[in-house]
Amino acid sequence: MSSEAPCTRDKILQSTLALLEAREVQSVRMGDIAKRSGISRQALYLHFKSRAELLIATTRYVEDIHDVDARLLPSRTARTGLERLDAYIESWGEFLPKIQGIAKALIVMSETDSEAAAAWDDRMQAMRSGCAAAVKALKRDKQLSPQHTVEQATDILWMLMSFQNWQQLTQACGWPPATYGKKLKQMARSILVVDAGG
Amino acid sequence: MSSEAPCTRDKILQSTLALLEAREVQSVRMGDIAKRSGISRQALYLHFKSRAELLIATTRYVEDIHDVDARLLPSRTARTGLERLDAYIESWGEFLPKIQGIAKALIVMSETDSEAAAAWDDRMQAMRSGCAAAVKALKRDKQLSPQHTVEQATDILWMLMSFQNWQQLTQACGWPPATYGKKLKQMARSILVVDAGG
DNA sequence: TCGGTTACTTGACATCGTGTCAATTGACTT
DNA sequence: AAGTCAATTGACACGATGTCAAGTAACCGA
Structure with a gap:
């Protein structure tokens, strides 16, 4: 405690x-x-043997505190592909503000330290798996736009949800968190979903 | 010479x-x-009085060499909003690889040097003006999706065209330049344009 | 030809942050 | 009483940026 x-x-x-x-x-x-x-x-x-190692440990610490797995539960139990997409974007959007500080630190550290780079890359690949699962669910429901391969659709969703985009939209553009969530879902649907009803 | x-x-x-x-x-x-x-x-x-100043000067030097203004001509002379959007994305996509090195340097330097941050921000705001102009042309043609305000549409296009997204798609995802250009146009249309034929 | 300016050189040095090392202390075990 | 563990202090090496002072070599104009 x-x-x-x-x-x-x-x-x-x-x-x-x-x-x-x-x-x-x-x-x-x-x-x-x-x-x-x-x-x-x-x-x-x-x-901790170095600053990089301390930052990496802090990353794990943050994820422990906020119980990432529990957060992602709704997206994993979603019935339809669309639901899954929305739920995934929603949870990620709630999680991002909490890792803001350490994420920036790790990104900066990545420039000089390859272990930090690997640690950040690892987290981003984990996030990408979630994107791939959502895209797969869309495909299963025949809702994936024929414009993209499954691979490309995953790349696109991954890009949309990147930390840098979140930063740009909420910081530089001043979008409130709710707008970020709502708009990101809109964008993902417009691009990826065949009948983009919102 | x-x-x-x-x-x-x-x-x-x-x-x-x-x-x-x-x-x-x-x-x-x-x-x-x-x-x-x-x-x-x-x-x-x-x-040059510091490393930061040298990097900033290098940025200007690169833009001089590649004649940014001439590159943007096709987008400024485009007739329709859609043409303008495509032309702008096209030129930017050709320009990005050429500023890759200095852009990364300036972004890293921005963490520690506020003048470098201001210099990079200035270039990004210039790019944003181009986005705003393209969105305005779409609006004029009544082709802008009613889902977004003009401001939001500009923010979105700006985000899509960011250096970081280009990096992620071409480097991490391994997209060839042609795919980057084609897909970015697709995405922009899907999100921003009312009748996203293309 | 002298004097001055300009561009550049060499070498020493201050500063700052990371990371290392050695010797020491103080508390808690057994 | 001896041993162990976590932490302390102080000194120091390293690498990078940036500064300073003194010297040099070429060129230019009166």
Whole structure:
């Protein structure tokens, strides 16, 4: 439970997460995380061998906290392909804001660290599997537009749902979360579904 | 002409560009650029006050070389809204591969340098104007889907045409350039156009 | 031909963040 | 009393950016 005194490792992960949500990624240094965790900078290296490893661990920590699997349940139990598509976009749209900080950090880290790149890629491939499943369900229902192969449709849905697009629409364009969800469903239907009734 | 001996500043810009196209962004250091330009590292600072400024100057240099304005001519002279949309996507799709290196560099630099961020944002806003113009032409032709406001339609087209999406589709998904162009036009029509024939 | 300017060189150095190492402390076991 | 474990302190190497000072070589105009 969170009311118990967390062990040092958990304190570090919590601090990292809090800082990433509060500030610009690059301004979250090992020293800052240590200070906020109430330990020395060197002690961080007793728990994580590098900054990259700490960020990767934080990613897993976030997914644990928010119970990704439970969130995706409605999309897996959907009856029709359309329902599944909508449910998947919906859950993802609710999940994205929660991983914002760590996602940005991991993307930036990916430029210099191949393990970070692999970790982020792994999460994105997991998300892609969900896209592939939704597309497959559409295909099964004969609702997939003949304009695209199954592969292409998956690529397209994956692209639409990318973290960068979410960032651009909600941050740069100022779309509220509800608009993001609604519009993304519209777009996915317009592109992928044969009879795009909304 | 390029057969004349270029001045030092131009040599630097050419070297920067060549290196950014050949290698990972972060591995292009001031020292590398200097070596390739045949001058000392310190001499770089006689021409550009920082790495960020050099990258920004390189961006302008690339746009000069490839004559962006001329490229966009067909989209500006298009008769119908649909023609304009297609022409704009087409030119952008041809232009993107050429700015790949410097674009990635500027995006990475944006994390740490606010001037670089402003420079990239400026280019993206310019691209957005083109999107707005295409959407307006569709609206004029009564071909804009009533699902979206003009503003939203612009946001959507802007998102679809983003550098990150191009990267994801051509690199991660392995789409050939021709497929990228064709599919992007399809997607834009499906989402934005009222009678999405095509 | 002298003097000045311009472009560039060399070498040393400050700064910042990551990551490492060695010696030490303090608490809890057995 | 001895041992172990988590953490501390302080020093330090490394790599990259950016700065500074002194020197050089070519060119240009009076």
